[in-house]
Amino acid sequence: MQFKQFFRNSRMKPWDGVIILLLILFSFLPLVIFSYQQTAATPIKDQKKATTAVLRVDGKEIRTFSLAQKGKTYTYKYEADDGDYNIIEVSGNKIRISDANCGDLICVQRGWISKKGESIVCLPHKLVIEIQTSAGGDDGELIY
Structure with missing residues (x-):
């Protein structure tokens, strides 16, 4: 045709x-x-930026984790007063929740994060981990 x-x-x-x-x-x-x-x-190699992961629970900042390319590997256990816990694993420039006692375990299934703006959320525990970068200047201003 x-x-x-x-x-x-x-x-x-x-x-x-x-x-x-x-x-x-x-x-x-x-x-x-x-x-x-x-x-x-993606960060330009000439600019020095510090990458951190910020742990917030119910909107309050609990701790910050420094994420460096050749950083050490360690775990941190966040435990609330009511027995809720999340085990956070930091390995070099990436972070994840490796274990939690919430019902759905979506935060564990999220896996590793390492890029600016990525986050892990555990809704039952009201926990958020967010990756942020700051410029290497004098003011330490956060760049989103």
Whole structure:
């Protein structure tokens, strides 16, 4: 079947194909935009930035963990007064919750995080771990 015969025998017009093709191309636009933002967010080697993970429980900052490329590996156990606990593991420049006594264990399933803006949330314990970077300048201003 030839191309012209296809359009004569169907209800599709020639411009319908162009519109469908444009819609398919535009559907990939968010992928291009978000991948560009991820590459733009990667730190430049010339800038010295300190990466930290901030542990907050019920909105209050409990502790900060320094994340360095060649940092040591250690665990930290956060235990609330009511017996809720989360075991936090830091290994070099990444952090995770390795164990918890919450019911759903979504925080454990989240796995390792290491990029600026990533977070781990344990809703039953109201616990949040968030990665932040600060500029190496004098003011120590946080960059989000």
